[in-house]
Amino acid sequence: MSAPPQDTRLGASIAEVLFSAEAIASKVSQMGAALAAHYEGKRPLVVGILNGCFPFIADLVRAMDIELEVDFMSVSSYGAGTKSTGVVRFIKDLEEPIEGRHVLLVEDIIDTGLTLRYLTEALYTRKPASIEVCALLDKQQARTQNIEVQWRGFVCPDAFVVGYGLDYAGRYRNLPYVGVLDPSVYTKG
Numbered sequence: 001m002s003a004p005p006q007d008t009r010l011g012a013s014i015a016e017v018l019f020s021a022e023a024i025a026s027k028v029s030q031m032g033a034a035l036a037a038h039y040e041g042k043r044p045l046v047v048g049i050l051n052g053c054f055p056f057i058a059d060l061v062r063a064m065d066i067e068l069e070v071d072f073m074s075v076s077s078y079g080a081g082t083k084s085t086g087v088v089r090f091i092k093d094l095e096e097p098i099e100g101r102h103v104l105l106v107e108d109i110i111d112t113g114l115t116l117r118y119l120t121e122a123l124y125t126r127k128p129a130s131i132e133v134c135a136l137l138d139k140q141q142a143r144t145q146n147i148e149v150q151w152r153g154f155v156c157p158d159a160f161v162v163g164y165g166l167d168y169a170g171r172y173r174n175l176p177y178v179g180v181l182d183p184s185v186y187t188k189g
């Protein structure tokens with residue numbers, strides 16, 4: 001029998017597991033199958049938004065049994081605060097032009113939606129055939145922007161979550177599940 005995640009070294013910092021590794025695996029395989037049916041014959045460009053997307057996109061594309069290509073972008077919010085400002089700087093841009101391509105943006109989590117709104121507006125100027133958004137987690141309550149999320153895994157409560165790619169100060173991305181961080185971690189630094 002395996003120990004519950006809370007009893008592992010990293011898991012000791014987690015107050016509550018919201019989405020288990022099993023629940024995520026099952027959801028991602030359903031999403032992959034639905035996306036494969038939707039994009040069959042369109043050879044989509046699946047674009048991961050770094051850094052948080054890495055486990056999700058790796059699992060998602062392996063659940064899509066169609067021809068596709070994968071690329072990555074990395075963006076950073078301008079401003080010193082912890083809240084997203086919506087003005088993002090491109091740290092890593094796409095390798096290829098996207099004109100005429102079907103683009104699927106893959107995000108770990110959508111919070112206010114500011115980052116995604118800025119990103120999609122910037123990418124639309126490159127004349128893709130379509131842009132759709134796929135997010136594992138959607139904090140709908142925190143949304144301030146009217147953006148369309150065509151593919152979502154789970155609706156996430158408006159709490160700070162970590163794991164399966166999501167970090168706190170660069171840590172916890174390697175947890176195999178998504179959980180709420182114990183408040184004592186913030187005070188310990």
Ligand code: IMP
Pocket residue numbers: 052084086107108109110111112113114115116159160161162166167168
């Ligand atoms: P938005 O621009 O407010 O939608 O912010 C989206 C980005 O904020 C995500 O891609 C994450 O990098 C980060 N983020 C938002 N909520 C969380 C969270 O609960 N944990 C970790 N990162 C988060």
